[in-house]
């Protein structure tokens with residue numbers, strides 16, 4: 001697979017970073033991070049003049065965008081990235097039990113499309129701490145009116161958006177810039193025996209990743225993932241009353 005190297009993804013910077021065992025999540029370039037943060041919280045104004053957390057639908061019912069309220073002041077800004085009561089008030093009562101974080105050094109890195117089978121199926125709440133990703137969910141609930149359909153949302157350190165992906169969906173993302181730090185909560189703990197995957201460039205799914213498939217930076221596992229046609233989904237759609 002080809003690699004895309006941005007100014008930060010060059011091999012010199014990367015090896016310096018990987019050689020530093022105190023910083024396994026890498027060279028996050030304080031100046032660049034500071035620039036991103038300032039863009040969000042410019043002069044005491046938030047990117048959105050928003051009084052309350054916001055919930056937005058996507059083209060896949062159940063997959064939702066959550067944008068927390070941001071409080072900006074002369075020091076910088078504050079926001080609650082997760083509050084169970086706030087989400088419950090928005091109708092989201094998912095219990096999260098594991099927090100994950102991944103760092104991808106190159107733009108064009110694709111992680112996915114992944115899921116865990118029951119009884120370890122996972123809902124996920126995804127956000128970006130540094131950088132920008134195109135976050136993708138695919139409905140794999142048998143009998144769903146949107147079975148096999150995908151939705152994509154830009155999540156960035158700049159837009160504060162979080163994507164809620166229920167169990168019963170594949171999840172994956174592509175990094176749009178070098179050095180992306182992604183954090184997500186999961187409603188079930190990691191269970192390697194329950195891991196499943198579908199290849200990111202499956203022709204039946206036809207997901208627009210914004211890059212040529214040949215340029216994607218993949219794990220060996222994702223490069224060998226099976227087709228959507230061969231997926232025996234363990235999920236069934238249950239229409240809400």
Ligand SMILES: Cc1cn([C@H]2C[C@H](O)[C@@H](COP(=O)(O)OP(=O)(O)O[C@H]3O[C@@H](C)C(=O)[C@@H](O)[C@H]3O)O2)c(=O)[nH]c1=O
Pocket residue numbers: 100102111112114115124171172173189190219221
């Ligand atoms: C997902 C996961 C991986 N690992 C280990 C296994 C492996 O040695 C190493 C890297 O794992 P992976 O290659 O699966 O990492 P990655 O490709 O980033 O997998 C993740 O992709 C995104 C899109 C998701 O939705 C996640 O649920 C997860 O599947 O980390 C854990 O210890 N706990 C975990 O929860």
